[in-house]
Amino acid sequence: MAVGLILGSHIPPERIRSVARRAEEGGFDELWLAEDYFFTGGVSAAAIALGATERIRVGLGVVSAMVRHPAVLAMELATLSRSFPGRVVGGIGLGVPAWMRQMAVLPRSPLTAVRECVTSVKALLRGETLDREGQVYTFRDVRLVHPPGERVPVHVGASGPRMLRLSGAVADGSILSVGASVAYVRWARERIEEGREEADRGDDHRVTAFALYSVDADAERAFDQMRKPLAFYKAAGGPNALTDAYGISEVLSDMLARGGEEVVAAEMPDRWIEDLAIAGDPATCAERIRAYHRVGADSVALFPMPSDDTERLVEITASEVLPRLASSA
Numbered sequence: 001m002a003v004g005l006i007l008g009s010h011i012p013p014e015r016i017r018s019v020a021r022r023a024e025e026g027g028f029d030e031l032w033l034a035e036d037y038f039f040t041g042g043v044s045a046a047a048i049a050l051g052a053t054e055r056i057r058v059g060l061g062v063v064s065a066m067v068r069h070p071a072v073l074a075m076e077l078a079t080l081s082r083s084f085p086g087r088v089v090g091g092i093g094l095g096v097p098a099w100m101r102q103m104a105v106l107p108r109s110p111l112t113a114v115r116e117c118v119t120s121v122k123a124l125l126r127g128e129t130l131d132r133e134g135q136v137y138t139f140r141d142v143r144l145v146h147p148p149g150e151r152v153p154v155h156v157g158a159s160g161p162r163m164l165r166l167s168g169a170v171a172d173g174s175i176l177s178v179g180a181s182v183a184y185v186r187w188a189r190e191r192i193e194e195g196r197e198e199a200d201r202g203d204d205h206r207v208t209a210f211a212l213y214s215v216d217a218d219a220e221r222a223f224d225q226m227r228k229p230l231a232f233y234k235a236a237g238g239p240n241a242l243t244d245a246y247g248i249s250e251v252l253s254d255m256l257a258r259g260g261e262e263v264v265a266a267e268m269p270d271r272w273i274e275d276l277a278i279a280g281d282p283a284t285c286a287e288r289i290r291a292y293h294r295v296g297a298d299s300v301a302l303f304p305m306p307s308d309d310t311e312r313l314v315e316i317t318a319s320e321v322l323p324r325l326a327s328s329a
Contacts, residue, residue, distance in 0.1 A: 001290065001325050002298060005019075005030070005301065005302055005317075006033075006301050007019055007031060008042060011040070011310055016033075017049070018052075020049040021053055026317070029056070030058070031056055031057070032208070033060055034062075035064070038099075042063045046059075057088075058088060059088075059089035061175055061208075062091035062093040064092075064094060071124060074120070077148070077152055078147055081150060089155060090121065090153065091156075093114065094113065094163070096237060098236060109136075120134075121154055124142065126147070128143070153172040153206075155167075155171055155172060156175065158174050161191045161241065165191050165198070166195060169201065172206070173207065173298075174188070174206075174207050174208070178211060178303055179276050180276065181276055182294075184246065185292055189207055189296030192207065212303050213285070213304055214278075215285045216281065219280040219284060223280070225309075226279040230277050234252060235256060238256065289325060
């Protein structure tokens with residue numbers, strides 16, 4: 001039961017090095033560097049984490065297909081891979097639509113943009129020369145001067161059914177957004193498999209479920225610490241496939257219409273925190289991680305909340321949660 005740790009986003013960049021090193025020492029299997037706009041850069045943060053550690057895999061979780069040209073993104077991944085062989089995982093998605101609108105880069109067809117980005121990045125990483133004009137991206141005799149000397153897996157951050165099927169068809173893995181219920185993870189895995197079958201893919205496809213995370217000996221305190229972060233992400237994402245699967249899209253729409261994130265934080269029932277995040281005492285958190293694994297997640301990546309308490313949460317997880325998972329594996 002692989003368990004990862006998500007860094008970046010709300011955590012100040014100067015703390016990434018020490019936390020990444022402690023996560024590796026504490027037994028985490030993976031590090032994922034979030035790129036939530038406009039907090040911390042995912043590629044630069046991944047380089048910091050890789051440089052601070054020796055063995056742990058480090059993934060981009062995720063960068064938007066729209067803020068870097070695929071040729072530039074492939075160049076960045078190749079640079080990291082050549083510098084830290086066998087440890088780099090690419091992660092590409094559309095990005096939160098509200099943030100894409102802030103930069104005026106929301107594409108007419110998200111599926112086309114992600115498909116063109118992922119397939120182009122993978123081709124360039126294989127050492128191919130691209131000379132093509134797509135609907136979103138154009139390449140004129142583009143070839144990496146320093147391609148990686150190994151296969152670099154490229155995963156897609158996906159939430160809706162069509163993007164999940166696309167991920168199954170073209171990517172090496174899928175990254176599922178924070179705020180997902182167990183039922184959603186099971187449903188998402190089914191959509192991914194549909195895409196793989198349509199594309200006649202017979203290779204492995206790794207599914208990583210991201211989860212907002214708060215652990216404390218005092219379960220009530222862990223719950224209280226999760227309320228605002230969960231409200232932030234539910235407000236940013238709005239009603240979507242995750243909330244559809246959980247049956248709260250209409251309720252969330254009403255909350256957002258009446259006051260946005262603050263109303264969501266004030267009115268969300270405890271059941272949302274129980275089902276859409278991992279929060280509680282160590283035993284409860286270990287069982288929630290197992291639940292995601294049972295329905296199809298190959299890895300569960302924990303996003304510590306609040307971010308200013310990350311070091312303490314990593315310590316508790318390493319000493320009290322990961323051993324519980326190891327003993328039940």
